[in-house]
Amino acid sequence: MKKIFTLLACVLMAGSVFGQGKVTLVNSNLEGTQDPTWSYFWTQDGRLEGVTDEATGQGYVGLGDDKDIPGWRQFAEIVDDPVKANNHCIKVHVRSQADGEAAGNLRQDGGTIVSWDTQFFIYTKEEMPVGKFIRLKMKVRGDIGGSFDSQAHETPGEYTYYTLFGNYTYSTKWETYTTAWTEVTSNHVTNEGHSFFRAIAFNLASSNFTEGNNIYFDDIKLEMADEKPEEEVQDEGGFFNFLRHGTESADVFNLNNRTYTTFTARNFLTGADEQAEIITDTDGLPAIKVTALDVQKYTVLDAEGNPVLDENGEPTTKTGILRWNEEKQQNDTVNADDWLCQFFVTVHHKFTPGEKYRIKFKYRADKASNEDGTTNASFDSQIHTYPGDYKHYAAIGSKDFTTEWQDFDPIEGTLPSSFQNSSPNCQTIAFNLYKLKEANNYYFRFEEISFTEGYIKDEERTLGSADLDLPVNSDIDEKSTTIDMADALKVLEAEDFSFMTNETDGMKLFTQLPPKEEGDDPIETFSNILPWTDGGFVNGEGYYVDSDFDQGVQIRFNDETIDGTKINLNVWNNAEAGISFADGNTLNTKLCISKGGWYYVYNIALMSEDTFAGINGIKQVKADNGLIYNIAGQRVDGSYKGLVIKNGQKFVQK
Numbered sequence: 001m002k003k004i005f006t007l008l009a010c011v012l013m014a015g016s017v018f019g020q021g022k023v024t025l026v027n028s029n030l031e032g033t034q035d036p037t038w039s040y041f042w043t044q045d046g047r048l049e050g051v052t053d054e055a056t057g058q059g060y061v062g063l064g065d066d067k068d069i070p071g072w073r074q075f076a077e078i079v080d081d082p083v084k085a086n087n088h089c090i091k092v093h094v095r096s097q098a099d100g101e102a103a104g105n106l107r108q109d110g111g112t113i114v115s116w117d118t119q120f121f122i123y124t125k126e127e128m129p130v131g132k133f134i135r136l137k138m139k140v141r142g143d144i145g146g147s148f149d150s151q152a153h154e155t156p157g158e159y160t161y162y163t164l165f166g167n168y169t170y171s172t173k174w175e176t177y178t179t180a181w182t183e184v185t186s187n188h189v190t191n192e193g194h195s196f197f198r199a200i201a202f203n204l205a206s207s208n209f210t211e212g213n214n215i216y217f218d219d220i221k222l223e224m225a226d227e228k229p230e231e232e233v234q235d236e237g238g239f240f241n242f243l244r245h246g247t248e249s250a251d252v253f254n255l256n257n258r259t260y261t262t263f264t265a266r267n268f269l270t271g272a273d274e275q276a277e278i279i280t281d282t283d284g285l286p287a288i289k290v291t292a293l294d295v296q297k298y299t300v301l302d303a304e305g306n307p308v309l310d311e312n313g314e315p316t317t318k319t320g321i322l323r324w325n326e327e328k329q330q331n332d333t334v335n336a337d338d339w340l341c342q343f344f345v346t347v348h349h350k351f352t353p354g355e356k357y358r359i360k361f362k363y364r365a366d367k368a369s370n371e372d373g374t375t376n377a378s379f380d381s382q383i384h385t386y387p388g389d390y391k392h393y394a395a396i397g398s399k400d401f402t403t404e405w406q407d408f409d410p411i412e413g414t415l416p417s418s419f420q421n422s423s424p425n426c427q428t429i430a431f432n433l434y435k436l437k438e439a440n441n442y443y444f445r446f447e448e449i450s451f452t453e454g455y456i457k458d459e460e461r462t463l464g465s466a467d468l469d470l471p472v473n474s475d476i477d478e479k480s481t482t483i484d485m486a487d488a489l490k491v492l493e494a495e496d497f498s499f500m501t502n503e504t505d506g507m508k509l510f511t512q513l514p515p516k517e518e519g520d521d522p523i524e525t526f527s528n529i530l531p532w533t534d535g536g537f538v539n540g541e542g543y544y545v546d547s548d549f550d551q552g553v554q555i556r557f558n559d560e561t562i563d564g565t566k567i568n569l570n571v572w573n574n575a576e577a578g579i580s581f582a583d584g585n586t587l588n589t590k591l592c593i594s595k596g597g598w599y600y601v602y603n604i605a606l607m608s609e610d611t612f613a614g615i616n617g618i619k620q621v622k623a624d625n626g627l628i629y630n631i632a633g634q635r636v637d638g639s640y641k642g643l644v645i646k647n648g649q650k651f652v653q654k
Helices: 097-103 486-491 609-619
Strands: 021-023 041-044 053-055 061-063 073-075 077-080 088-094 119-129 133-142 146-153 159-161 168-170 175-178 196-203 213-225 239-241 252-255 258-261 263-267 272-275 277-280 286-292 296-299 317-320 341-346 356-365 378-384 390-392 412-414 428-432 440-452 462-472 481-484 506-513 523-526 536-538 553-562 566-573 587-595 598-608 628-630 642-646 649-653
Touching (some): 159 196, 258 263, 258 341, 263 286, 341 440, 462 486, 462 566, 486 598, 506 536, 523 587, 598 609
Parallel strands (some): 462 598
Antiparallel strands (some): 021 213, 041 119, 053 061, 119 196, 133 213, 239 440, 263 341, 277 286, 296 317, 356 412, 378 390, 481 566, 506 523, 506 587, 536 553, 587 598, 628 642, 642 649
């Protein structure tokens, strides 16, 4: 039986300097019972038949006028979290354009599905009046990654303003979405004399969802203040550089289902979008080269493809661009925009307002101005989610080029809150290079793009990972197995294991820290560096516990190496820990090898020696494609639940 919920709004907390308080949820994990006359969470779902409940101006449920229109608004559905055990969350199904067309009630514009075809609403009893500042924090994930925008509504579906917190890009993993403090203005309320709104709408539909999508929401918190609070600053620590090799960095990113490298160049005059060229400059040092081309003159054509004649009967020409278009390959825009030649720098870090950055690079150009000296060669900079996905017009400023190398200055700053609502999850700085509107070569030398430690996530440091099965001994002095770490050493650019013996590099185990705020989930991260010959203990939940606790599964390295890349691991189960590995039980944890702040992560399945031997034995036998076996080697079908082997590989079938 699905969980439903009760949500109660509270008054602003007394005694706050700014009158700041939470318009909060009593059950932020969505675990209670629901008031039949009120819901704080609504959905608009076009798949549903006969759903006619609407929120009235008084905030209670009333019967809608459009009784014959399927798919109106209803209370949001609360479900078991499909990826996190013992958790409940809101589920909103977002239909595809094909689904909407088949249902005959697709909301579209120009033949394309509109973003508000499916909506999710937060509907408060608390008024959000003009002059207040509001901030939203919630967890979001989707079965498919996507994005949504947000609007102000009087009640769910009673639209008042087209934008509130801006766009947000989410992934298939639970992530916390936190908006900047946003002032409620007269734009956000109705035109009927109201001075407040009470509903926030999220437009979820996308023509990219070919088979529909499910989006999930959890732990939703809304705050309000009389004045804009100061930016919250985490414990920042030192700077961490995401350009491991400076100008020659070549990390690969998969963003929006496309692959990008650290440095990407795009020239709209040719349609090129590729890794930026690395050259050896005249001083013998490497440099990034980005080439801009001349604009072109072209003949204007009519709808039949014939030249448009001017007043003298001559073909009309324009100076502009033949901008890349797969269908027409022509665009008659007269003005050649500054962004027709762009250079992008993408890093393994999502920019967060309030965090400090440090950027060091040099730049120059073949030409510093046009021939008559009226226009300087210069760049301005933007924030993008990924190369080409523009989000905000300002990043790190604008500078003029000279023909000599010069340093970018200033090199340190704090990411402003101004771009938060339009550009969370951004990882790219874009440089617009087409100021001259003519051919030129631009050169860059990067040393670093650094951010402060307090904002950096473990996954942003992780350069590679592998799955690893480990047998558990009953004898603490016995070696469990030998693993080949050649891939880890290669990814971390280490010749041997000597880097693991210092105080900052080495082995870490998966750990859990207390939440930063009441009601938040605990933070999952890695432990401090462990002495590699002592290792550490993992408890029954797979988390690291202090070694003096002396209860759990101990994982440690032996200081012998084999063939330079292999290393002995001892994995010992303390009998007092009460962790059972009988009947194929496994315990999942993670081991991190850290070098220079970068990680290689092993996703570990701890198991009995018998289970380990059985799985590895099956892996050595050529498996028939598509056949599934349990850990005892018995053939099973797709309905079998638990640890199975298919095509020689182990996985958990749910």
